[in-house]
Every structure is written in C-alpha cells, then in structure tokens.
Amino acid sequence: MTIVLLTLSCAKVGSVSGEGDLVSEALPNVDSIPSKYGNLVSVSSVTEYPDWVQLWFQDENGNIRMVRYSVRENRFAKDCKLVTRK
Numbered sequence: 001m002t003i004v005l006l007t008l009s010c011a012k013v014g015s016v017s018g019e020g021d022l023v024s025e026a027l028p029n030v031d032s033i034p035s036k037y038g039n040l041v042s043v044s045s046v047t048e049y050p051d052w053v054q055l056w057f058q059d060e061n062g063n064i065r066m067v068r069y070s071v072r073e074n075r076f077a078k079d080c081k082l083v084t085r086k
C-alpha cells in the first residue's frame with residue numbers, strides 16, 4: 001500500500017535536453033578574440049574532449065563568454081556561448 005501511495009505522489013521532473021538557453025554568438029574572427037569580450041578569467045577542460053579547452057572571458061558589464069579552442073588544430077571554434085548578467 002505504501003509503495004502505491006508513494007508512486008502516485010511523485011511528480012515528473014523536467015527532462016534535460018542537453019541544450020540550454022545560453023545564447024550562441026558567431027566569433028567575428030576565428031583567429032583572434034575581440035577585446036570587447038574582456039579579460040580572460042578562467043580556462044577549463046572536459047574529459048570527453050581532451051583536444052579542446054574552454055576560455056572564459058568577462059566583459060565590463062559582467063557578461064561571461066566561453067570560447068572553445070582546439071589545442072590539436074590550433075584554432076578557435078566558430079561560435080562562443082554568452083552568459084548574460086541581469
């Protein structure tokens with residue numbers, strides 16, 4: 001009886017699709033980082049993508065941009081992710 005009641009009282013949690021609401025921006029030049037992106041504040045990596053690192057920049061308004069860089073190919077990805085501050 002307890003198991004039936006617990007099952008009925010559970011609500012479905014929203015699923016994670018892997019895509020969030022972050023804005024993708026095209027990188028204006030694939031060979032440089034625009035100065036308007038601000039200062040480099042961090043560098044990170046993901047185990048699943050050992051050839052890539054993420055460069056995190058913060059501009060004067062506090063917005064964060066993540067630019068991906070391929071160490072193996074010595075190039076930036078063509079887009080970056082923007083995390084806005086409100």
